[in-house]
Amino acid sequence: MTDTATRTPLVEMRDIRVSFGGLRAVNGVTISLFPGEVVALVGGNGAGKSTLMHALAGAHPADSGQIFVNGKAVTIGNPRDARTHGIEVIYQRLALADNIDASGNVFLGRELRTRTGALDDSAMASATRDVMKRLNPRFKNLNTAVRSLSGGQRQSVAIARAVHFNAKILIMDEPTAALGPAETEQVRELIEQLKSEGIGIFLISHDIHDVFDLADRISVMMQGQLVGTVDKHKVTKDEVLAMIIMGQKPAAAN
């Protein structure tokens, strides 16, 4: 992603500010995301990375600043606005109803219905199967409650929900937290798959190894401000850690 200056970003957030009372949780942050790119947002607790993403997702709108989607200025005041611009969020705790099956969860709140207004379970199962073919071909348990699925499969369901509704921009909050090594690998494959389809991903993570594995660029935040955004190939892990802990910007940062 060296030609960032010439292409139109999928998302650009400019000079975003969010305050809680007197506390400036996000203070003038500018950040961008290109199609097929993973940008990791890292920083200590309270650095403002989740707040910044909540502003993009409409969960807690920004006080000031501009958001551009495909170069066009948009207003995001609630989660519905975000969805209409193709922004979907995968929450850390996945937000799945354990007692309902995979297709029921994929379509939760946006169910397909027959002409009589009844739930069209077969159509939903079929659509879920199709989206799963792209994401996780090994996934077969369309009609069992997600309670009985593994962590990686549950993650697939949460991602399928975003992908089926044509997400262009995905926000993933700690996607590999609480997953075993094999399942983490599964999620990693999924992210590669989504990238190849041109979806842009904001990845919130604490795990510096994950970040170096998955991300193309790394944006480091500290005390509500952006320390800098760096190309993963131009920095070392130590340099990024120095950014996170001391707010030190390495020479390679742009």
Place this chain on the structure above:
Amino acid sequence: MVAALAVIWLGFHFLSDGAFLTSRNLWNLSVQSASIAIMATGMVLIIVSRNIDLSVGSLLGFIGYVMAVMQARWIPETFGLGFDQPYTWAITLAVGVVLGAAIGAVQGAVVAYGGVPAFIVTLGGFLVWRGLIFRMGEQGKTISPLDTNFQLLGGGPDGSLGATRSWILGVIGCIGAVLSVWLARRRRRRYDLAVRPLGVDVGIAVLSCVVIIAGIWLVAIGYESPITGDPSGVANPVVILILVTIVVTYMARRRRFGRYVYAIGGNPEAAELGGINTRRTVMMTFVLMGVLCAVAAAVQTARLNAAVTNLGIQNELDVISAAVIGGTSFSGGIGTISGAVLGAVVMQSLRSGMVLLRIDSPSQDIVVGIVLVTAVAIDAALRLGRRRTAGISLTVGLVLAALIIQTGRQ
């Protein structure tokens, strides 16, 4: 569940020297179970969405009383329309249903929008609706007799379908069972989804038909009315219960409302983030419960041919027990309508079996209490995969129940 019912039925049949599995006893059992089962279908959805309704017994009493005053005083005297008009029962029932829905909406709104726990709101309702019976201007007098057409809702000699109409109902039931299996199969085929082996589907359809036909033949037709000597047929309260079960099951499994109720019970946060109007959904479960209380109130008052002030007392406990014995989980998200109906039949089977064995009423309460706790203990143990704990619970429960039954015989 079905196995437990079979054990209870065979056990009582054996202990009562063959008095339990008779057409007459089973026919009465079906009528006696109906009103609790009707309410239990609604209670399932309330408990599934992590709430509770303690007011159903009082609500039933209040609505029953209002409906009785409506048909015995207001329509004939206050409005001067006279007694036993052909429309009296319909107006009365409609007023009861609207009243039930309105009261349910009020209680549900306080729970969903007011943020007051359902336990507290309906505990208040429990006191309020019972108390209001005495403020109706009748000073709590027994209201009787009721409209002759209205009485038919409660069963009794004239309140049954008779032979011909029972068989028609049976045929419709069989066609419905076969059709629903076939349509589900065709729908899944169309989307190229896995279907059950043909043999299994055929087996399900045939079994459903056999159960329907056997029930009508052996119980409904087998029981001859003690007055006319003709076959009674399916009693009206049972017909109402069947309709309620079908409608509520459809709402729970095939409509968005039901999907949302289960989603809220499974993970309230996920439901909210999915864009579901959780408050409205919770309120609607209470509206449905109010409507079902009105229907059950009609059945109970019609059966008594009177409204009394203590109508429905302790019904809330029977209704909750039926739902819980039927597999509804208090942790939310789990429970079926058909399970709750079976749960109501299990409860009534215990009661009626113990009456046949001449067991005194306090001992009956003790046994029902033991069975309730045992059933939930077994369910919880099986859910965690603890087969031994389940076995121990079953054994302890059975021994205690047997002990009480043996010592309680008069």
